Amino acid sequence: MLSWGAAAALTGLVHTRNEFYTARFLLGVAEAGFFPGVAVYLTHWFRAGDRAKALAGVFLGQSISQIVGSPVSAALLNIHWFGGSGWRWLLILEGVPAIVAGAWAFFYLADRPKPWGTPKTGQ
Numbered sequence: 001m002l003s004w005g006a007a008a009a010l011t012g013l014v015h016t017r018n019e020f021y022t023a024r025f026l027l028g029v030a031e032a033g034f035f036p037g038v039a040v041y042l043t044h045w046f047r048a049g050d051r052a053k054a055l056a057g058v059f060l061g062q063s064i065s066q067i068v069g070s071p072v073s074a075a076l077l078n079i080h081w082f083g084g085s086g087w088r089w090l091l092i093l094e095g096v097p098a099i100v101a102g103a104w105a106f107f108y109l110a111d112r113p114k115p116w117g118t119p120k121t122g123q
Contacts, residue, residue: 001102004030009095012088044112 007027014020038058046054076093077086 001034001098001105003102004034005095005098005100005102006030007095008098009092012084012091012095041111 004027007023007030011020011023011027014023039055042051042054042058073090073094076090079086079089081089
């Protein structure tokens, strides 16, 4: 999420064709690892019988985000802060929450659940 958010936000700062191609390539590289990473993460937290439901939740979230995100994106295209075009602000503002969420996830989400019988921290 960190690399995707950074690549998305940097796409809003491009000025030349080659910068655009480079930024979009980096965005694609960041996206390529996201779904397999989520799929592996779900295998650590859900039993085999429940993984399909968890993955379905991911797909449902993607669809809901498109429904909610499309009108928000359209509204962001109409802003022109500090002399910047709306498409630039759209890309920058879509990248910033991903960077914040990625930093939060890095520090607060555990890779795997603790085994049964493991004492809680501080006991």
